[in-house]
Amino acid sequence: MKDYVLRRLGQSVLVLFGISFVVFLILHLTGDPALVLLPPDASVEDVRRFRQEMGFNDPFLVQYWRFLGGALRGDFGQSLRHGEPAFGLVLERMPATFELAGAGLALALVLAIPAGIVSAVRRNTPLDYASTVVALLGQSMPTFWLGIMLILVFSVHLNLLPSSGRGTLPHVILPAITLGLFTTARITRLTRSGMLDVLGQDYIRTARAKGVADPPIVWKHALKNAAIPIVTIVGIELGTLLGGSVITETIFAWPGVGRLSVQAIYNRDYPVVQAAVFVLASTFVLVNLMVDVVYTYLDPRIRLR
Amino acid sequence: MLTALTAPWLSPFDPIWQDIGERRLKPPGFRDEAGRVHLLGTDHLGRDVLARVIHGAQPALLVGVAAVAISGVLGMAAGLTSGYFGGRIDDVLMRLADIQLAFPFILLAIAVIGVLGPSLGTIIAVIGVSSWVVYARVVRGAVLSLREREFVQAALALGSGDGRVVLRHVLPNVFTPWLVVATLDMARVIVIESALSFLGLGVQPPTPTWGGMLADGRVYISTAWWLATFPGLAILFTVLGINLFGDGLRDTLDPRLPL
Numbered sequence: 363m364k365d366y367v368l369r370r371l372g373q374s375v376l377v378l379f380g381i382s383f384v385v386f387l388i389l390h391l392t393g394d395p396a397l398v399l400l401p402p403d404a405s406v407e408d409v410r411r412f413r414q415e416m417g418f419n420d421p422f423l424v425q426y427w428r429f430l431g432g433a434l435r436g437d438f439g440q441s442l443r444h445g446e447p448a449f450g451l452v453l454e455r456m457p458a459t460f461e462l463a464g465a466g467l468a469l470a471l472v473l474a475i476p477a478g479i480v481s482a483v484r485r486n487t488p489l490d491y492a493s494t495v496v497a498l499l500g501q502s503m504p505t506f507w508l509g510i511m512l513i514l515v516f517s518v519h520l521n522l523l524p525s526s527g528r529g530t531l532p533h534v535i536l537p538a539i540t541l542g543l544f545t546t547a548r549i550t551r552l553t554r555s556g557m558l559d560v561l562g563q564d565y566i567r568t569a570r571a572k573g574v575a576d577p578p579i580v581w582k583h584a585l586k587n588a589a590i591p592i593v594t595i596v597g598i599e600l601g602t603l604l605g606g607s608v609i610t611e612t613i614f615a616w617p618g619v620g621r622l623s624v625q626a627i628y629n630r631d632y633p634v635v636q637a638a639v640f641v642l643a644s645t646f647v648l649v650n651l652m653v654d655v656v657y658t659y660l661d662p663r664i665r666l667r
Numbered sequence: 668m669l670t671a672l673t674a675p676w677l678s679p680f681d682p683i684w685q686d687i688g689e690r691r692l693k694p695p696g697f698r699d700e701a702g703r704v705h706l707l708g709t710d711h712l713g714r715d716v717l718a719r720v721i722h723g724a725q726p727a728l729l730v731g732v733a734a735v736a737i738s739g740v741l742g743m744a745a746g747l748t749s750g751y752f753g754g755r756i757d758d759v760l761m762r763l764a765d766i767q768l769a770f771p772f773i774l775l776a777i778a779v780i781g782v783l784g785p786s787l788g789t790i791i792a793v794i795g796v797s798s799w800v801v802y803a804r805v806v807r808g809a810v811l812s813l814r815e816r817e818f819v820q821a822a823l824a825l826g827s828g829d830g831r832v833v834l835r836h837v838l839p840n841v842f843t844p845w846l847v848v849a850t851l852d853m854a855r856v857i858v859i860e861s862a863l864s865f866l867g868l869g870v871q872p873p874t875p876t877w878g879g880m881l882a883d884g885r886v887y888i889s890t891a892w893w894l895a896t897f898p899g900l901a902i903l904f905t906v907l908g909i910n911l912f913g914d915g916l917r918d919t920l921d922p923r924l925p926l
Contacts, residue, residue: 373765376762377765380763380766381769384770384775388778388782499903502906502907503903504858504861504902504906505858506861506862506881507895507899510885511895511899514892518892601768601769601771605770605772605774606773609773609866620774623778632782635778639770639774639778646770646771647769
C-alpha cells in the first residue's frame with residue numbers, strides 16, 4: 363500500500379518535471395526567446411541587452427535549470443503587460459476557474475449518473491434511446507458553438523440569464539452547461555455501460571433470486587461496483603474541464619485562468635502563458651494522484667496492478 | 668468528405684466575394700437585388716453563408732486527415748515499440764504519454780501556435796504531434812496480448828528477427844483497433860481545428876473556416892442569428908457523422924474495444 367502510493371508519487375514528480383520542460387520549451391520554439399518577448403520594433407541594441415539581462419546567451423541546460431529553480435519557487439518572471447509576478451496573476455484567477463470547472467463537473471454528475479442508470483435499467487426503451495441520442499449530440503457539439511447558442515436563446519431572446527461576467531448564481535449557469543455538456547455525455551455513456559456489465563453478473567442474479575427488490579439491487583449492489591470506472595474518469599475529465607475552460611471563459615468573459623492565458627497569448631505575454639500552462643497541468647496531475655490514492659482505499663484490488 | 672472535395676462546384680457563390688449592399692440578408696432564401704437566392708443568408712460583408720459553410724469543410728477536413736495521419740503513425744510506432752519490447756523503453760514512452768495527457772491540450776496548442784504564428788502547416792503539426800497517446804495506448808494494449816500468442820512465438824522460434832515479426836505478424840493484427848481510434852479521433856481533431864480558428868489561431872482569413880465564421884457570428888449575435896448558427900450546425904453534423912461511423916466501425920470490427 364505504502365509502496366504503491368510512493369511509486370505513484372514518484373511518477374507524478376517525474377511528470378511534473380516533464381511538464382516544466384515543455385513549458386520552458388514554449389519560449390524557445392522559435393530559437394530566439396528575445397524576439398518572442400520583445401515588441402517587434404525593438405532595436406538590435408535592445409535585443410542584445412535584453413538577451414544578456416535574461417541570460418538567453420547561456421547554455422540551454424543552464425537556462426532550463428534556472429527556469430526550473432524559479433518555477434519551484436513560483437517565480438515565472440514578471441508579466442510583461444501587467445508588471446506583476448506572472449505566478450500571482452495566475453493564482454488570483456484560479457478560484458474562478460475552479461468554480462466553473464466544479465460547477466460543470468457537479469452538473470455533469472447530477473445529470474449523467476441518473477441518466478446512465480435509467481438507461482441501463484430500462485435498456486432499449488424510448489428513455490434509453492433518448493438518453494443515447496442526447497449523449498451522442500453532446501459528444502459531437504463544439505463547446506464554443508453551444509455557448510453561443512445558449513447566449514442567443516437565453517440572453518438575447520429570452521433575456522433570462524446574463525451572458526458574461528461572474529458573481530451571482532445566474533452568472534454561472536450558462537458557462538457551466540457549456541463546459542459540462544461534453545463531460546455529461548461521456549459519463550452518461552460510461553455509467554450505462556458500467557451498469558449493464560454489473561447487472562449481468564452472477565451476484566446480482568443471486569440477489570434477485572433471494573428476492574431482493576429492484577431498487578436496492580440497482581442502488582446498493584450494482585452502483586457500488588459500477589462506480590469505480592466513473593471515479594477514474596472524473597479525474598481525467600477534470601483535465602478536459604480545465605482545458606475546456608480556455609474556450610468557455612473566453613465566450614462568457616469569465617475572469618479565470620483560461621481567459622487570462624488566451625489574452626496573454628494575444629498580448630505575447632509569455633511569462634503569464636508559461637505560469638498558466640504550468641499551474642493548470644500541475645493541478646491536473648495532483649488531482650489524478652489524489653484520485654488514484656483515494657481509490658486504493660475504496661478498492662483494494664487496484665493496489666495489485 | 669464529399670462536400671469538401673466538391674466545394675468549388677457545389678457552392679453557388681464565391682465564398683470571399685463581398686457585396687456590402689447585400690449584407691446581413693436573412694435566410695432562408697432571401698433574394699438580393701440581382702435576384703440571386705442566398706439560401707442561408709449573407710454575412711456582415713455580404714458574403715453568401717451557404718457558400719462559406721461549404722468551403723469551410725475544406726480546411727476542417729484537411730487538418731483532420733493530415734493531423735490524424737501524423738498522430739496515427741507516431742502512436743502506432745510508439746505503441747508497437749512499447750508493447751513489443753517492454754522494459755525500459757516502455758516505461759519511458761508511457762511516462763511521456765502521462766506528461767502529454769497532463770497538458771490542457773487547447774492551451775498548449777494555442778501557446779505553441781501563438782509563438783510560431785498560425786498557418787495550416789503549424790496547426791496540422793501541433794495537433795498531429797500532440798495526439799499520439801490514444802493510439803499508443805490502444806496499440807500497446809493489443810500488442811501485449813499478441814506477443815504471447817502462438818503464431819508470434821512460432822515466428823520468433825523460426826528465427827525471424829524482431830523487425831520482421833513486428834511488421835509482418837503484429838502490425839496487421841493491431842490495425843483494426845488503430846483504425847477505429849483514428850476515425851473517432853478525427854472527430855475530435857475537427858472540433859479542435861474549429862476551436863483554434865474560433866480563437867483566431869487557425870487558418871487565417873479570408874479562407875472561410877467554420878470556427879472563424881462562428882467568431883464573426885458571435886459579434887453579430889443579437890442582430891443576425893444565422894451567422895453563428897449554420898457553421899456550428901456544419902461542425903455538429905460532420906462530427907456527429909464521423910462519430911456514428913466510428914461507433915459502427917467499432918461494433919462491426921471489434922465490439923470489445925474499450926473506448
